[in-house]
Amino acid sequence: MRFMMIAKATxxxxxxxxxxxxxxxAMARYNEELARAGVLVAAEGLHPSAGAIRISYPEPGGKPKVTDGPFTEAKELIAGFTLIEVKSREEAIEWAMRMPDPHGFGQGQIELHQVFEALELTSDPEALAKENEMRERVTRKPRA
Structure with a gap:
């Protein structure tokens, strides 16, 4: 099971x-601990929303709308994420509870979301085979 720990923006x-x-x-030690346990998939901090771009779909089937940041509600934004692969929801919660306060001033907030697995989204064998093939290519292919 994969879970994303989302560090909310402040x-x-x-x-x-x-x-x-x-x-x-402290975050480096935490990430190293995740890596040693074999559960770390990715961990990254994000730049502020001032440099972000939001793509929205205001009308079904319509043209996407592009909005440049900054975005106003900091509590609705994310400052970083950690993606882990664990055996259970309880293990994900245990790891999330061990994360240092992401902002260090008692303002930190982490959301924990389970990531959908392909089998939860479709039972079509052809679609699943394509998804698995794509994931294998992504994990094998070195970045240019």
């Missing part, structure tokens, strides 16, 4: 305030 993260060296070190 006014500081949206203003480009970088983590302290202590917080950076």
């Amino acid at each position: 006014t500081d993260s949206e203003n480009g305030v970088l983590p302290s060296s202590e917080l950076f070190d």
Whole structure:
């Protein structure tokens, strides 16, 4: 089971305030612990929404709309994510509870979302084979 731990944005993260060296070190130790346990898939921090782009679909079947950041509600935005692969929801919660406060000032908030697996979305054998083939290519292919 894969889960995404989403570190919610704060006014500081949206203003480009970088983590302290202590917080950076704590997060590095946490990510190393995830890696040693064999559950870490990815972990990344995100730039503030001032440099982000939102694509919305205001009408069914209509043309997408592009909106440049910044976006106003910091509490609705994300500042980073960690993707883990674990055996259960309980294990995902245990790992999330061990994450250091993502912003270090008692403002941190983490959302934990389970990632859909292809079998949950379709039972079509052809679609599943294509999905598996694509995932194998992605994990094998070195980036240019």
